[in-house]
Amino acid sequence: GVTRAWxxxxxxxxxxxxxxxxxxxxxxxxxxxxxxxxxxxxxLLGDRSYALGSFVVDRFSAPxxxxxxxxxxxxxxxxxxLDEAAPDAARPPAAxxxxxxxxxxxxxxxDEAAREPERGACSASTQVLVAGLALNLLTRGVIGAFxxxxxxxxxxxxxxATDAGMIVSLCGTVGVVQLLYFKALYSSRWSDSxxxxxxxxxxxxxx
Numbered sequence: 263g264v265t266r267a268w269x270x271x272x273x274x275x276x277x278x279x280x281x282x283x284x285x286x287x288x289x290x291x292x293x294x295x296x297x298x299x300x301x302x303x304x305x306l307l308g309d310r311s312y313a314l315g316s317f318v319v320d321r322f323s324a325p326x327x328x329x330x331x332x333x334x335x336x337x338x339x340x341x342x343x344l345d346e347a348a349p350d351a352a353r354p355p356a357a358x359x360x361x362x363x364x365x366x367x368x369x370x371x372x373d374e375a376a377r378e379p380e381r382g383a384c385s386a387s388t389q390v391l392v393a394g395l396a397l398n399l400l401t402r403g404v405i406g407a408f409x410x411x412x413x414x415x416x417x418x419x420x421x422x423a424t425d426a427g428m429i430v431s432l433c434g435t436v437g438v439v440q441l442l443y444f445k446a447l448y449s450s451r452w453s454d455s456x457x458x459x460x461x462x463x464x465x466x467x468x469x
Contacts, residue, residue: 294434
């Protein structure tokens, strides 16, 4: 939530849509692709264990130590590399600055009375937003349960647990690649509404 708010405050227009897509790609990489790292530790270490001071590295503790190292790197990058601009830094000033050499146009005056109907609790935009949030909440829960139970249910359909895990990871990889190239593939051709409708259509077909 914090990262999405930062992107929204520091980007605008099509750049914001593409940046949100890249942020989602990172998020879903963690959900669907990086479990491969834990499987790799399990395969490489097997039943072996190694003592590093008071730490024991085995197939169970190695993933946790790996995540701890990733968190440390993330904290260092946030502390040294993040440019935390003010949310309203991109807004043009209403008057000319001393060194600007000319007056900038003032932001348009918004008729608050005309916008009042938009703020109603039952406006169409509010209803759509609430419906979208509810759908997002429900589908995330279903997808999480599906990813967790797939390897247990797969043998009933003649699919080995290993193959089922590979299929889920490949589907996640395809989704992440689409998000990484989101701007070139979709955002320059489709509006946000069309993108949402397309996503809902694919989800309905999958269900």
